[in-house]
Each structure stands twice: as structure tokens, then as C-alpha cells.
Amino acid sequence: MFMTKNVLKNLFSKSATRLYPAEVRAPFKGFRGMLENAIDVCIFCKKCQLACPSQCLKVDLKARTWECDPFACVYCGVCVDVCPVASLSMRDAYRPVTGEREMIFMQGAPKAVKEKKEKKEKDEA
Amino acid sequence: MTSKFLLALALTIAAPFIGGLVTGIDRKITARLQSRYGPPIAQPFYDVLKLLGKDRMVVNMWQALCPVVTLTASALCVFLFGMQADLLLIFFVLTVGGVFLIMGAMAAPSPYSQIGAQRELMQMLAYEPLLILVFVSFSMVTGSFKIADVYAYGRPLLPQLPLMFIVLGYALTIKLRKSPFDIAACHHAHQEIVRGVLTEYSGPNLALIEIAHWFDVALILGLCSLFWSTSALGAATLLAGAYFLELVIDNVTARMTWRFMLQNALGVGLALSVLNIVWQSFNN
Amino acid sequence: MARTILPFGPQHPVLPEPIHLTLELEDEIVVSAVPALGYVHRGLEKLCEVRDFHQMIQIVERVCGICSKIHAMCYCQSLEEMMGADVPRRAKYLRVVWSELHRIHSHLLWIGLFADAFGFESLFMQCWRIRERIMDINEATTGNRVVVSVNVIGGVRRDLSREHQTWIGEQLKLVEKEVLALKSTIVSDYTVKSRTQGVGVLTKDQAHQLGAVGPVLRASGWAQDARMLGYAAFDELDFEPVVEVDGDCYARLAVRFREVLQSVDLVRQALTRLPEGEISVPVKGKPNGEIITRVEQPRGELMYYIKGDDTKFLDRLRIRTPTFANIPPLLAMLPGVELADVPVVVLSIDPCISCTER
Amino acid sequence: MSLTDWINKGRLKSPWVVHFDCGSCNGCDIEVLACLTPLYDVERFGILNIGNPKHADVLVVTGTVNHRNKTVLKNIYDQMPGPKAVIAVGACGLSGGVFREAYNVVGGVDKVIPVDVYVPGCPAKPESIIDGVVKALDVVKTKLGLA
Amino acid sequence: MNDVITRITMDELPGLAQKMFGEGQRLATLTAVDLGDGTLDLLYHFDKDLVLSHYRLTVPKDAVAPSISGVYFAALLVENEIKDQFGLNFSGLALDFGGHLYLADEVQNAPFCKLSLTKKA
Amino acid sequence: MLEYLVFLLVVLPVLSAVALLCIKNEGPRKSVVIATGAVLAFCSLALFAGGSFQLRPQSMLGLDPDVLVTGLDFALLAVILGIAVKLKSPLLIALGLLQILPLGYFEYSFARHAAAGPSLAADNLSLIMVLLVGFVGSLVCVYGLGYMKEHEAHLGLKKTRQPRFFFFLVLFLGAMNGLVLSNSLAWVYFFWEATTVCSFALIGHDGTQEARANSVRALWMNMLGGVAFALALIAVYKASGTVLLSDLLAHPGGGASLALLAAFFLLCFAGFTKAAQLPFQSWLCGAMVAPTPVSALLHSSTMVKAGVYLILRLAPAYAGTSLSSLIALFGAFAFLTTAALAIGQSNAKKILAYSTIGNLGVIVACAGINTPASIAAGVMLLIFHAVSKALLFLCVGAIEQRIGSRDIEDMRGLIAVMPRAAALTVAGILTMLLPPFGVLLTKWMAIESAMASPLLVLILALGSALTVVFWTRWAGLLLSAPMPAAGLVAPGAAVQAASMRIPMTLLAYGAVLAGLASPLIYRSLAAPFVSLFYKGAAYDVSAGSFASGAGTFSVYPLFLLLGAGFFYALRLARRLPARSASAPYLCGEQTGDAAGNVFRGPLGPVAATPANLYLSAICGEEVLTRWINVIAMTMLAVMFGGIL
């Protein structure tokens, strides 16, 4: 019976429901959402692969590829922490739902080109 | 006679819509009491339509048979109500629905639906005497068991039978499967017996039972309205008030056990009835 | 007399988690209850052979999503002690903050589920509504609602800014107010009392002999709480274990309800006394030797046994979770209760099967 | 509108859910439960956590499949009358997540039953789970040839 | 190790259990560790007023250890767990899950043993 | 013509019985039983067609019939006394003597002075009873043929004891016919004692320890009634100078003198014992150790019905007295409490026994309410109950022979094993329980006729709510089986012998059709009897609806609508494709075995077994019986005390 006050108050005030998806709350800063790799920055050092507790990353220095199994990633952000060049980051949005198996495959630019590009950027800066 | 018949027919056709609508409003208000936004009012209709379209799945054929009979009986009750028939007769026909619901549930060798069925029986054991008490009190005031005579009586019954209205409220709580007496099955299925008596009914069969439940809701509301038979407005206020109270009680109590229900519903119900009947016979 | 034999779980709407009980009933009274486990068993302790001891933090955090932070904390504390790391005080205080937030959310979650077990839907809703505030704090301060991943060996990963601290203070005030508004319902409602009082009684002696821990133990009259060991910053905070004496479901409800308020208070204390400084220190070396560490989880005493052999892979990791300890008492409580009370009694130990089975 | 149209309308507006915790760490589990609570209130979409496969249209699975629960999962799926959909929630349900290599883990839900929607996350956020259900309704729509 | 660990033998175990029970010690748990040389360490952890005491029993993998679940019902679960994970048999278990407490029939090996070779009984 | 019919109805069974006692072979026995049944049925119809009559047979076997009956009476009492002596039971001997002495006194001092009157008579009530005996009783006897063959095979008897069995069974029919056709209470008394002896012999037929003990209990309880009857003979004669029922009932409602009322009480008391009303219920419950045909006979058309027959018969004579209201309360109380007792039972025969006592209680209550409507209700319930209850007993007998148990818990899923018997049982149960069938109609009549007394209405209504529990769960569990792979009937389903199957089927049709014909039954059977003694029509029956000032019960419309629903449902269910079958919900652990109820438990497969709630803490026999008996005895004492 003591709940009466509570429920009546609920009835006569606005509901607590956030009308998602019509109403989306701004994400909190620092939310560990989708993992992204700025592949141009990545140096394929494998640090992330070695640290990943879920072992869902595969980095190939020779082929200059960076692969991630987003279905196995647990969004812990350890890889982001260990990345020496901050090429990894986490968006403040969660990964969208999907109907099919997905894989993230990123191909870095060939080494030479990249170094040149970096140099150019440095020069410009 | 024909006009009465047509009226009863119309009522029977309208009853599931009334019942469904009431259920929809019920769910919305319940949600609001819990500070939720709640489903659309028409949600019960969507549910039933969907269920009708599901694949048939039964444990045995009796499960397909029983819901139809249950629905028939429930509809018949409303029809009889519309015909302003004998209250006892309505009561007996109501039992038909209950009995077939239980038989269908027991037809499955599934412990949950079996336990649910047993508990449904306990519920019937609790609410049937209460309903009868109410009817008896009516008959004491109006001199007969006929609904027609309630209307013919010309005065609202509530002032004479206030306690009996509470007794009917008890029966209502049990029949509507509301807390604290949502014992044999409850709408939000977080119960120790899964969905109790409804566990094994699925798809179209469940839909039929749901529709039967709407008929029952309409009927019970009709019975409540008899307490203020002289004015449509009065009856409506009474119903809305009673139903709202029901919802609040549903939301401010825990579910009790069937042992408690039997003791409490029968004990309090009998005590209130005796008080009311004695008081009323002194009055006359 | 004919007996009902009934499978209770693994998929059952009142059990949030898969566990199975083969129940034997007589007129709906439990005559015997035999449990079956293994529906959540992953064998994650064994993963220490293929994940290094840093990666294991993320693994032990996922022993359970409800008490995850405290698992990681216990694990980190073990290795810190083993490897002789000197954890900064600020990190210790921050650990207290997050672990007590965990306790609040866990207890609110439990009160909700418990209410649902006896069909009190609106109480369930209200508790979970309050709990969302804690989830918001988690998300804002750690980047995730549930598995917060803030511990590392040697400290914590994130700091609390000043704004965060004041905001947490405000949120806690609201939580406290809203929780107190439920007090009369939880503590004195007739229906709640009649569903919980005298149900699933565990006497003081029984509780100890059967190895109960946490709120189950404290509800039976033992003032025992691993926080009294003074790990993290608990040695510097005012803390008194919450005790009830009746040993029934109602007492357990009361203990947890009071612990919510106690934890709110502890977070406040920690925030006001929060020292400045580093939040982590680098830890060198590899784990070697044996160690046993205990901390207090929402559900009770958690125990980690770690054996290292000077490689980056641990030799043995064993986690004794509170629910694991509370299951034998549960089995002793079940016979004689009504079927309707089975979920109430089962939930009264606040079972966490994923902790139990790992 | 014919009766089938009405029924189809109902199908899209009343997805009853049975949730099976298939060895989840509880993280995803409580997020699924949180969806029912005031802040998210999925009953807005007609979703009920019905708890009984025979009444359900959508099976929401959290957690890793292991040797003991895989038959349970299959049994539950088989007991749902069609049309039905399956949603796998969280890294564990998607692939076995961080526990993929543990000795008692079989893997993701799709190792045992067909999955229609994958909801990533560890744990998946309630919003994400709501998206998952909406997506599942799309799948149902397609299956019914309505899309 | 921060605490003292006392070594005991298999014969002392039942008596020890009785004694601890009589002293009002709570059985915190057991821990099994495979030593890799065909023997297991069984650690018995007792607690009283937040003070732990530990006892170490080293047994060969194919031995049958006496169960203390008759004295401490609380040992029931953990002894079954050890049976599951290490294939060690106990005599006198209060409720014997036969190596299937957690594991379904598919899992044949006792998974926690080094080399994971011991077949389950 | 009339004489011959009466002769055939009363004496033919005796002759057949004697013949049956001599026949050792199955074939001739069959012929005799069936022929006797057919004749009885035919004669009862013929007698009924002739309508009410009074008859004074001038001589029988060259003797004055009164003298003959008296002689037989003493012979019978001597037999009883002999049994008592053989059993070395002082109680029985005392009871025997307590009958012989008053009877001697009565015969010696009054009988010779009694004015000669019609010693045989029949009105509609008697004719109904004759019809029941002729049809239901005969069907039970025919059923007995098949049943006893199996029964003895089951017991492994070397030498058949069937001659003895059928001797008493058929004799019973004759005694019953005699009882209801007698106009002289002295004659009634003779037949009354004859049924006592027959029932004693039949209950003890199997000769087991239990059977003997129970037969002795039945004997002493009924002899208690016999003593009351014997005393009543004297009392009636002293108070009114006649022992002819027709004279006693000549002035219905005309205030009977106190002495006469006391005599009526004694007769009613005798009726209570015979009808196993509280606190004498135990003999009927114990009687179920007998072979099933005996139970069926005792419960449906003979024995207990004799008790309520007498009470109903006398009702007009004590109308309007406080005795009448107390009788009403007494009967209603029995109804309520036996319903509660039945809830506590899982033994099918006991459930049936308690239900019988309860329904007889309603009839007693109807007699006590004593209005035209209630008497009509009582008479009609007599009919409906006889048919349905006989059916149910026969079904239980058939089931027990096949599954070896009479526990309803063991009948779970019987529909797969014995589809026909299970379906018939369900039908029987539904006719006992639901509208629009007769039993419920009469309950409705009873309740509404009790309107003047809210207490009575309450008790009756509560009782009828309780009956729902034990009937429904029984019907439900019979159906509890997984769907057979193909079609409705599982392979290997049992079939009973024709001599069992046919009576069961006929009774089932009878039970259903009797419900449908209730307006007809009212008009042609009940109403004429009521109008003999009461003024004013009880019900206005038109368009298949019963209407009175208190309410309406529409039989035809209900039959039409519910029947339509039922048959539509049946068609729907029969057409269900086998692929829609699924195993029951077992929390996801079902193993998919054929029975559908096995799940994986922690230590291996376990069969999920449901069980009913028996509320043993409230409704257990041990708990309730003591209280009930005390209350019932108090009520009897009050009744008696009230008169004095």
C-alpha cells in the first residue's frame, strides 16, 4: 500500500521513458564505442594485436593490413591505450546492428607512398 | 422481446471490443503508473491478430478444442447478460468456460500448465463463492435472480449493498488476474509457473482465450454496473473508479500465494457478505 | 500422496539466469530440490594459459557483468601485492568509488528482480529506474555502462574530473532520495512482508556452517564483511557492516536495502577525501608465487587464488565467488517452502550463476 | 484490408520476446532486462518479455553457447511457433566474444540456430538492443514478403 | 604467500575437518592446483572472523580423496567441481554429479589438468 | 394386467436370481441376466404407461399377502440375526433383536387391527424409481457379466463365485421394485431390510478382510436405520392408526401431530442411514471394495436411492414444520462437506462416493425445502444422478480392470490408452458438472427454490463451487497425453467386452439426452408428482426454458449454442494436422521422448510428473471427517430434540 504515493506520482508526471529512436540522447564523452583505425597513421606495429584480450585483431606488417573481427571485439579500449601512434580511436557511437556476419578489413597504403605523404605533411606544417 | 434479443446480440458483438479496449487502457495506465510510456491503446488487438496468424502448435487435440468452447461460453455469458437473464445461469455458464480452459491446460502433460490449471481451480474456488454471494445479495434485494428485475427495481443497489461491491471487487481482482491474486497466470510472465494455465496454449488457441478473457472482462464490468443500474453515468463512474482502483492495487501489492488467496478471499468475502446481508435484512 | 516433479529452469522467466532445479512438490510444497549447473560454464580460469596476465583483467571482468569491476579490482590487487606494486592512494579511492557504485547498482537491480519474483512489478520498475542513474555515472566516467574496464595492474585507467565529482554528488543525492521513497514499501509493506518474512530461514549457526557469505551471512546475524579487511581505501573510511538477525528473506532484503544507503555514503566519503596524485604506477616483472585475496562483492566475499611461475601466463587462477559459497545454504533452505516461494528464496541469495560457474 | 493484412499488421506491432541467457556474463542480460524498464520501455513497440517460447515471436539470445546449453537453445527455438526471428546479443552471442577459446565454449549462437539479427557490443547498449528488435521486424517483414 | 599454509596428509583430513567444524571455522573453499608431476595440490581454506587458515594436501591424480562434504555440506559443490575439472575422485560425496556438474558428455578430458590428458572416470 | 406387471417386476427378479444361483455356465447366465433386464425394462415402461395405481393383492401363494410379507419379514430378520451370531458381534445381535422385538410387538398388537387397504401403490415417484431400476439397474447387471468374468480371471479364482454374485445382484432389483411399489410401511420395511441384506452380501462378495469388515459396517449402520424404521412403524401406527403411505399423505401440509412428526423423524433417520447421509457416510465409502457393478448399483438406482425415496415420499407430510427446514439444512450441509471431502481424494471411487452422498444431500435438502419447485428438483436430480453416476462407476470399473488402479493420478493420459472409456468418463463428468445438463439444472432449481433462506442458498452454492474442483481436475487429467502420431486414437488402444461397452455407451447417451429432455422429464415425470401434493405449478416450461418467479434456465438455447460451439471445436480439433504437435514446455530441457514429459535432470533423465492439489491440510478425510460427524450428529440431535 505504501507504493500508492509513488505510483500516483508517476501517473501524474511525465513518464521516464526516453522515446528512443525518436529521441536520442547525446552520447557521453569518452564512450567506448566503435573501434576505428586511421589506417593512414597506423604503422602496423602489432602492439594492438598483442594486447587485445579478445585476440580479435590481426595486423600484417608485410601486407600492411589491419583486420578486426567486430563480432568478437569487446570494446575494452586496451588496443587504443597501447597504440603508439594513436591511430586507433573509439567513436562515441555503438556499432550498428546487422543482419550478416561482418569483418573489418583495412588495407594501408604501400609504405613508400605513405612516407612520402607524411613528409609532405610535415613540410606543410 | 425481439428488441431485447437484438440488444443482447449487439452487446455480444461489441463485448470483445469493449474488453479489448479496456485491456488496452489498462496496459497504458499500468505503464503510466510505473512511469513508463506504455503501449498503444490498440495493443491487445495487435497481439490477438498476431496470435491468430501464428502457426498452430498443440500438445494434443484437446488444446484446440477447449479454447473454442471457452470462447463460446464466455460469449454466451455476455449474451445472457444482454438478455437480462438469470444471474445464476450466467454464473453456471461462466463455469463452463473456466472448466474447459482448465481441461485444455491439463490436457498437456506439462507440469507448468498442470500446476497453472490446479491454481486456476483454486482461483475458481475463491471467486465463484464470492460471485454467488453477490448474486444472492441481489436476489435478496430484488426478490429474484433475474437481471431484468435488477433494472426493474428502480433504485441503485450500491447504497444497500456497499460491502457486496467490495466482495465483487475481490472476485474482479481474481478474475482479471491482478496482483495480489495473479496466481494462476499473469500478464507479465515473470512467474514461478511461467504462464501457468496458459503455458501450453499458443498461437490461435491463445488468441481465442484472450478474446474469451475480453468477454469476461466485459461481463464482469457489466455485473459491476448492476450496482448502479439506474443511471448510465453513475454506472460508468462506478466502473471507471472501480477499475482504476483495481489498477492501483495491482501496482502497489506483491503477488500472494494461493493459500493466502483462499483464506483471505473466502474469509473476508464471507465476512463482508454476512455483514451486508444481515444489515440489509434489518433495513428491510 | 502424489508428487509433482518439475524442471525449474534453465530457461525460466523468473530466473534471470540459466540454472536448473529438479523440484519435487507435494501440494505445492517443496520436498526436494536438486540443482543442475553448467549452463554458463565457460572455463575462463583456464584461459590464463593462453592470455597473458594483463589480458586476463578483461577476462575476469567478464566473469560477470554485474560485479565486473570488483573482479578486476580483486585480480589487480592480487597481482599488485604479488609483484610489490605501490598503488597510488588516489587510485585506491577511485576504486572504492567505482566498486561502491557497483554495489548500489547491483543491489538495486536485485531488489527489482526480487520484487518481480513475488510479482511486485511496479517496485521492480522503480528500482531499475533509479539504477539507471548509476549506469549513467558509469557511462560518463568510464565509457561503458556495465563492464567498466577501469582497473589496470598498478592503478586505474581513468580519472574523475572535478565536474564529474560534483555531478556524481548530485546524482547520488537523487538516488538517495528516490531510494528512501521506497523505504516504506520495502520495509513495511504488508504484502512484501508476508511474502518474505519467515521464508527461507537460515539460522545463525546454519549460515556459518554452510559457508554462507555476504548479505546472506549478515542477514543471519554475523557482522562479517570483507571490506573490514581494509583493502583499497576502506581502511581510511568509516564503515560498519550492516547486520540483521532474522535470517529470512525479509532480513536479506533489509540488509541489501540498507547497504544501498551505506554505499551511497561510502562513495560520498571517498569523493570528499579523494587525494590528489597519480592514478596508476607502472608495474614491472612477472607474477611469481601463490596468493589469496579477498574483497567484498555485492553478493559477498570474493576470493582469488593466483599462482604464478614467473612467466606472463599464470599457472593457476581460481575464483571462488560469493554465489558459489551461497548455493549450499540455498539448497538447505529450499525444502519445505511453497512453490511460489521458490523464486523468492532462490533470489534471496542474489544468485549470480555466471560468477558461480565462470 | 483483408484479414491477412490485419494479421500482418499485428505481426509487426506485437513482437513477443523470449529471452534466453545462453551462458552470458550477465552484462548483456541485464541490458536486455533494462530495455523493459521505464527509461527504455520496449512495451511501446508492443514488446513483451513473455518468458515462454510457445508464446514468443522473437528469441533474444545473450551469451556464449556451451556444450550443455546448446540443446536447450535448440529446444527453445524449436518450440517457438512460426513466424519467428532470432536476435543474438553481445560479442558472446555473436562469436563467443572474449571467451571464444575457452574449452567449454562452442561459439556464437549461429552455430546452433539461424540468427536473423546481430547486435554487437560488450555488453550491447539497450538502445542497440531496441535497434535489434526493430531490425528483426524488418526481417519478419521481408520474410512475409511485405517489404 | 601472505598466509601460513600447513601441510596435511590424507589420513589427517577427516579429523581436521571435524576439528575445524567444532571450532566454528567456516569452510571458505577448496582450491585444486595441478603440479604437473602427476600430483594435485588440494588447498583447504578456512575462515574465522576474517582470518584465514590454509591446509595443503598433495594427492596423486589417480587417488581417491576423502570428501569432507559429510562434515561441511559447503564442500559439496567445490569437490564436484574438482572432480569435473581435474578428474580427481572423492569418496563419500554428499551428492555426486559424476563429473557432470558443469560439463556435458561432449567434454571428455578433465580440462584443468596440465597436458589435459587424464580421461574422466 | 397390472398385477402381472407388478408380479414380474417384483417376483421375476427373485425367480431369476434363484435360477442364476443354480446356473454354473456363462452362456445361460448371460441369457438369463439379459432377459431379466429386458423384461424389467419393458415392464417398467409398461407400468409407467399405465400411470398411477393402487392395488390390494388378495392372495399370494394362497396366503394373505400381509401375512406372507410378515412371515418373510421375520425370516429375513432371523437371517440377519443368524449372520450377526455367526459374526459374533454383540452390536449386530443387539440391533437385530432391537428390530425383531418391536416388529413382533407391532405385528402382535397392531397389524391385525389395521384396516385393510391397498398395500401396493404407485404414483409418479414410484414409477420413476421403477424405471430407473428397470433401465439403469438392468444395464448395470448386464455390465456385470463382462466385468465379473475379467474380475474373476484377475483374482485367479478356481471356482467361479458368479452365481452367488448375480443372485444377490438381481435379487436387489426385485427388492428395490418392491420397496418403491409398496404402499404399506410394513411392506416397505420388509423390502428395506431385504436391500440391507443384499448389499451386505454384495459388499462382502470378494471375501477379503477389508471387504468383510466394510460389509459389516454397512450392515450395522443400515440396521441402525432398520431399528429406527421398526420403531417408526409402531410410532406411526400409534399416532395415526394406519401404516399406509397413501393415508399418511392424504392431507399434505396438514399439521402432523407431534407424535407423528417424531415417527417421521424416525423414518427420515432410517432414510439418512440408507442414503449414507452424514454421519453414516462411511459405509458407502467402504462399500467401494465391492466389485464395481455393486457400487454402480448401490449408487445409482438402488439402495441409497431408497433412502432419499422415502424422505422425498414423506416430504408432503412434514411440509411446513421445523423438521422440514432442519432436514433441508442437514442435506445441504452434507452436500457442502462431501464436496470438500471429495477435493481431498484421489481415489476415483471415493470421489464418486462422496459426490453421491452430496447429491443425495441435495435431494434431501430439496425434500426439506418442501416447495413445489424444490420437490420437482429433487425428483429430477434422482433421475439425472442415477444415469450419470451409473455411467461413471461403470467407467471406473472398466478403467480399473485395465490399469489396475482406481487412483485418478494413475489415470493421467488415459485417453491414449483407453480412448473410449476415457471419453465416456469425461462425458459423465461433464454431465455431472456443467450446464445445460440435468444435474446442474436441478442444482439451479434447488438453489433458487431455497431463496427464502439465504443460508441454504449459500451452502448449496458454495457446495456447487467446490464440486467444480474435483470434477474438473479429473476430467482434465484423463485428457493429458501427447498427441498420437496419426489421428485421434492411439494404436493399441483397449476395447472392452461388448457387455461392458454397450451399457456404458447407452448410459452416456442417456445422460446427455436426459439433459436435453429435461423439459420433457419435468413435464411428464416430475410435475405430475408434485401436483399431487402441492398447489401451484413449480415452473413454467416453454420453448425449452424453465421459468419461475426467481429466475429462468434456458435448456434448449444453451444446448443449441454450447452444443454448436462444442461440435465446431471438435471438428476443428479432429482436423488438426499431426505436424502441429509439439512437446510440452519443460524449460528447454525436454529430451523429445515419445511421452513428451522427460527432461534432462542433473543426474540423468527425469520424467516430469504433475499431480493435483488435494488441499490435504484442509480437505483431508482425517481432518474433516471428525468435525463433520460431530456437527451432523448435533444436527440430528437438534432435529429430534426439536420435535420433542
Ligand code: NFV
Ligand atoms: N556471485 C557473484 Fe558476483 C557478485 N557480487 C562475484 O564475484 O555477481 Ni555476478
Ligand code: SF4
Ligand atoms: S597498435 Fe596502432 S599502430 Fe600499431 S598496429 Fe595497432 S593500430 Fe597500428
Ligand code: SF4
Ligand atoms: S577494443 Fe579491446 S577487444 Fe576490441 S579490438 Fe581493442 S583490444 Fe581488442
Ligand code: SF4
Ligand atoms: S558480450 Fe560481453 S557483456 Fe555480453 S555476455 Fe559477453 S562478455 Fe558479457
